[in-house]
Amino acid sequence: GFAFQFTDAASIYGMPPLISRLGIGYVGNIPVAVILLLACYLLAYYVLEKSRFGTYVYAVGGDREAAFKAGINVPRIVFLVYLLHGFFVGVSSLILCARMDGVVPALGVGMEFDVITAVILGGTSFSGGVGNVWGSLMGALIITLINTALTILNVSAFYYDIFKGSVILLAVILDTFRQRRLGIVT
Numbered sequence: 261g262f263a264f265q266f267t268d269a270a271s272i273y274g275m276p277p278l279i280s281r282l283g284i285g286y287v288g289n290i291p292v293a294v295i296l297l298l299a300c301y302l303l304a305y306y307v308l309e310k311s312r313f314g315t316y317v318y319a320v321g322g323d324r325e326a327a328f329k330a331g332i333n334v335p336r337i338v339f340l341v342y343l344l345h346g347f348f349v350g351v352s353s354l355i356l357c358a359r360m361d362g363v364v365p366a367l368g369v370g371m372e373f374d375v376i377t378a379v380i381l382g383g384t385s386f387s388g389g390v391g392n393v394w395g396s397l398m399g400a401l402i403i404t405l406i407n408t409a410l411t412i413l414n415v416s417a418f419y420y421d422i423f424k425g426s427v428i429l430l431a432v433i434l435d436t437f438r439q440r441r442l443g444i445v446t
Contacts (some may be wrong), residue, residue: 263365273362283358293355300351305393307344317341322389377424378403380431387439 275283285292308314319327320337328334357363382399384391403424410420 263363267363267365269365271362271364275358275361279354279358280361281358283355283360293359296351296355300348301393301397304344304348308393313337313340318389373421373424374403374407375400377428380428380435385435385439386432387435 282292282296287295308317316327316332316337319330319332320334320341324334327337353368356367360367378399379391379396380386380399381402382391382395382397384396384399406423406427407420410423
């Protein structure tokens with residue numbers, strides 16, 4: 261809503277050269293956007309897998325009440341997770357705008373479905389506390405391959421969400437069976 265209000269729902273084109281380079285520039289043969297992607301994944305990996313904060317994130321995601329009883333400041337962890345989320349959304353938005361050489365208020369609308377599908381495919385559980393950065397990266401690559409394949413096969417865009425929704429449904433069913441097998445869900 262803010263983007264529509266700020267721009268009067270108009271697109272703005274012509275990014276500064278420094279920002280444009282983030283979307284279309286190269287370092288050697290490697291696109292700058294890929295370098296930024298890998299940097300973000302390495303940062304997320306370090307934060308989630310190698311820091312106390314990451315342990316707290318998994319604890320809060322698994323069971324907020326148990327995390328609170330263990331002495332974890334749950335509201336602070338949730339706030340910091342949203343803060344990190346905002347940072348990563350900002351970086352990805354900057355790269356997307358740089359690739360488009362402009363700001364389109366509706367750009368990115370609907371991408372949240374791809375993101376949810378990617379992390380679920382990557383092994384993140386809807387019930388929380390389970391998942392990892394590399395699984396999410398693999399899920400994102402799979403979603404990118406699916407989108408590319410559907411485009412190459414000239415499948416109507418209306419079927420994209422049906423297909424991805426089916427993938428999410430299947431992943432949730434498999435996750436539920438896994439949790440029941442482990443005795444997590446009754």
